[in-house]
Amino acid sequence: MTRMSESAGSTPDREALQSAARESDALAVERTLAGERDAFRVLVERHSQQLFRLAYRMTGNEHDAEEVVQEAFLRAYRNLGQFGSRANFGTWAYRIAANYAIDRMRQKRTEDARRSTPSSLAEEQDPLDLVADDRPTPDRLAGNSELRKKMEEALKELSSSERTAFVMRHWEGCAIEEIAAVLESTTSAAKNTVFRSVQKLRRALEPYVGARGALQAKAAGAAPEPRGTEL
Amino acid sequence: MKHLTEEELVGYREGEITQREAIAEHLTSCTACRTELERIEAVLSALDNLPVPERGPEYGRAVWQKIAPQLPEKAGRGWRAWLEPRRWVAIGAMVAVVIGAFVAGRWTKKLDAGTPAASVAQVKERVLVVAVGEHLGKSEMVLMELANATLPVSGPKQINISAEQKRAEDLLDANRLYRETAQQDGDAALASVLDDLERVLMDVAHSPEEITPAKLESLQKRIEAHGILFKVRVVGKELQEKQKTTNSAPAATDSKVRERNKA
Numbered sequence: 001m002t003r004m005s006e007s008a009g010s011t012p013d014r015e016a017l018q019s020a021a022r023e024s025d026a027l028a029v030e031r032t033l034a035g036e037r038d039a040f041r042v043l044v045e046r047h048s049q050q051l052f053r054l055a056y057r058m059t060g061n062e063h064d065a066e067e068v069v070q071e072a073f074l075r076a077y078r079n080l081g082q083f084g085s086r087a088n089f090g091t092w093a094y095r096i097a098a099n100y101a102i103d104r105m106r107q108k109r110t111e112d113a114r115r116s117t118p119s120s121l122a123e124e125q126d127p128l129d130l131v132a133d134d135r136p137t138p139d140r141l142a143g144n145s146e147l148r149k150k151m152e153e154a155l156k157e158l159s160s161s162e163r164t165a166f167v168m169r170h171w172e173g174c175a176i177e178e179i180a181a182v183l184e185s186t187t188s189a190a191k192n193t194v195f196r197s198v199q200k201l202r203r204a205l206e207p208y209v210g211a212r213g214a215l216q217a218k219a220a221g222a223a224p225e226p227r228g229t230e231l
Numbered sequence: 232m233k234h235l236t237e238e239e240l241v242g243y244r245e246g247e248i249t250q251r252e253a254i255a256e257h258l259t260s261c262t263a264c265r266t267e268l269e270r271i272e273a274v275l276s277a278l279d280n281l282p283v284p285e286r287g288p289e290y291g292r293a294v295w296q297k298i299a300p301q302l303p304e305k306a307g308r309g310w311r312a313w314l315e316p317r318r319w320v321a322i323g324a325m326v327a328v329v330i331g332a333f334v335a336g337r338w339t340k341k342l343d344a345g346t347p348a349a350s351v352a353q354v355k356e357r358v359l360v361v362a363v364g365e366h367l368g369k370s371e372m373v374l375m376e377l378a379n380a381t382l383p384v385s386g387p388k389q390i391n392i393s394a395e396q397k398r399a400e401d402l403l404d405a406n407r408l409y410r411e412t413a414q415q416d417g418d419a420a421l422a423s424v425l426d427d428l429e430r431v432l433m434d435v436a437h438s439p440e441e442i443t444p445a446k447l448e449s450l451q452k453r454i455e456a457h458g459i460l461f462k463v464r465v466v467g468k469e470l471q472e473k474q475k476t477t478n479s480a481p482a483a484t485d486s487k488v489r490e491r492n493k494a
Contacts, residue, residue, distance in 0.1 A: 026437045031304045034407065040306065044298065045291030052290065056283050070298050077298075080306040083417075151281050169245055170275065198241045202274050209273045214233070 009077075025089040033080055040205040044073050047090050051097045058063040058165040060152055068104060072097035091178070098164055098182045147208055154204035158197050165190060166197035235264045244271055295426075331358040357474065363409050363421070364470040366402065370428055371463045373398050377435065378454050380447060389441040399435035404430060422461045431459050 025046070055068035075114060076083070076093050082091050119167035153180060161183050168174040168182065180190035235243075235257060258265050372446045373395050380390065410425035432456055438446065454460060 027433060030433050030437070035305055037302060037304065037306070040302070041295050044295045048291040048294045049286055052286050053283050069294055075297050077302050077306050094386065114389060147277070148281065151278055163421055168488075170278070194245060195238050195241050198245070198271070199237065199276070200270060201278065205274045205277065206270060209277045 003230065022173075029080060029083060029089055032077070040077055042072075043076075043089055043093070047093050047215045048073075049089065051093060054167065054172060055092060055097055055101050055159040057171055058098065058163060059105060060155060064101075064104060064108075064127065068097055071100050095178075095182055102164055102182075105163065109160065116174045150208050151205060154201050157204060158200055161193055162197035162200065166201070169194045170198075234261065235267070237267070240268050240271055244275060246269065327362070331361075356462065359412070360470050363469060364474060365414075366405055366409060367428075367463050367467040367470065369398070370402055370406070370432065371460065371467065373402065373435065374431065374454055374460050374463070377447070378451055378460060380451070389443060390447050391441050392435070392438060392447070393440040396435055396438055396440060399432045403429065403436055409489050421466060424459075424466050427459050428463060437491050 025043060028039045028042040032043075051069045053063035053074055055072075056062065059065050059068060072093055075096050076089075079096075083089065094134055097111070157167075158166065164182060165179050168179045176187050176190050176194070179194070180187045183190055183193065185193070235254060238248075239254060243251065250346075258268060377392065379397055381390075402453055406429050409420055410429060411424060413419075413422040434450060434453060438450065442450075
């Protein structure tokens with residue numbers, strides 16, 4: 001998987017470390033397949049944090065995220081034979097987790113729809129009540145529990161595909177091809193899903209964030225750092 | 232001047248490379264588009280700061296403890312694994328062994344109808360001995376090439392081992408098959424050598440095509456530390472001896488048959 005964090009500013013040392021980790025992953029996979037069940041432990045311990053971060057951002061709660069992580073590793077173990085040893089185990093496990101998180105989100109959505117509670121986003125609230133300072137920084141905004149709640153709600157309002165696309169692109173820095181593979185769509189459809197998710201989040205959150213955020217301090221005309229190399 | 236669309240601005244903010252320079256140039260001169268980008272940036276920056284609960288360094292261990300009791304004894308190999316090209320080498324070897332045993336079985340049956348079961352078992356064993364002996368010979372060649380490769384004092388910083396790596400990969404599946412067969416047959420010594428060999432082959436197969444002198448040296452040390460070349464040679468020799476004795480056994484039977492026919 002091409003991560004922005006990997007593609008931008010990677011040093012030879014870091015590349016060597018990543019390559020060593022991949023080699024050691026491949027060895028652990030081979031040993032697990034050869035019947036050494038404990039060899040799988042190395043993979044679990046190495047990739048749990050990364051999967052938890054993804055799962056939490058996709059599901060929005062710790063309990064679900066932990067279940068996604070555990071289920072992803074169980075599925076990976078059961079289907080380890082389908083994993084091509086030349087591929088990257090981290091990327092493969094990441095895809096399994098993302099797919100399971102999507103299923104789980106859809107399931108929850110259906111359950112929630114049955115209960116059908118109107119979204120609290122629809123409730124009218126004066127945005128100014130949420131932002132006391134004239135020039136709030138993003139940190140302060142995120143620290144504002146009310147705004148945080150709004151952000152979480154806005155993320156919940158996204159469809160599971162939109163949320164997946166946004167999490168993978170914006171937070172995890174995945175290449176569009178990776179997102180397309182998880183969503184089982186074309187790259188142009190995945191690109192469109194990323195855009196739709198940002199658009200929806202913008203519509204939902206702009207009244208609470210406004211243009212008073214991060215960029216005002218930046219000099220006019222300075223282009224933001226690209227978050228990735230491919231889209 | 233035509234303003235940038237929201238989609239173009241979002242793509243630009245999220246790292247799109249197409250028309251990046253043109254968009255950046257437009258932004259330097261267009262206040263309206265810049266303001267629009269600032270508004271998108273403000274929302275995304277706020278989302279950037281949405282925290283993810285921390286999981287300590289022990290988290291991986293905790294996950295393992297939770298899932299370990301639920302894991303089946305063997306990881307699923309899946310039907311797709313059988314479609315991997317390298318697996319066909321092992322399947323080919325197995326089919327050759329079975330056909331060889333069948334043909335040889337029928338041949339000896341014709342020669343000596345009185346003792347078919349013993350002959351067939353003997354021939355099967357002989358075919359397996361030949362196959363494993365051949366496999367060990369091929370493995371020895373790969374390991375020898377790596378063990379004797381000279382480390383460059385100067386010149387290229389990378390050594391190409393793609394040929395050895397490909398051969399090791401091809402040998403890996405057959406090795407696993409023979410090891411499992413040896414285990415099932417209760418041949419612990421052969422199984423142990425094949426197990427050691429498998430680890431070294433795995434190391435080679437999973438090395439990059441081009442490796443640094445340091446990596447080559449570490450591979451050589453690994454081959455040396457296991458004494459694997461020595462073990463492979465010894466077992467290979469033993470199998471050759473066994474092959475000779477089993478080859479001579481049917482010859483005796485043949486002469487007995489001829490004598491019996493004369494009488």
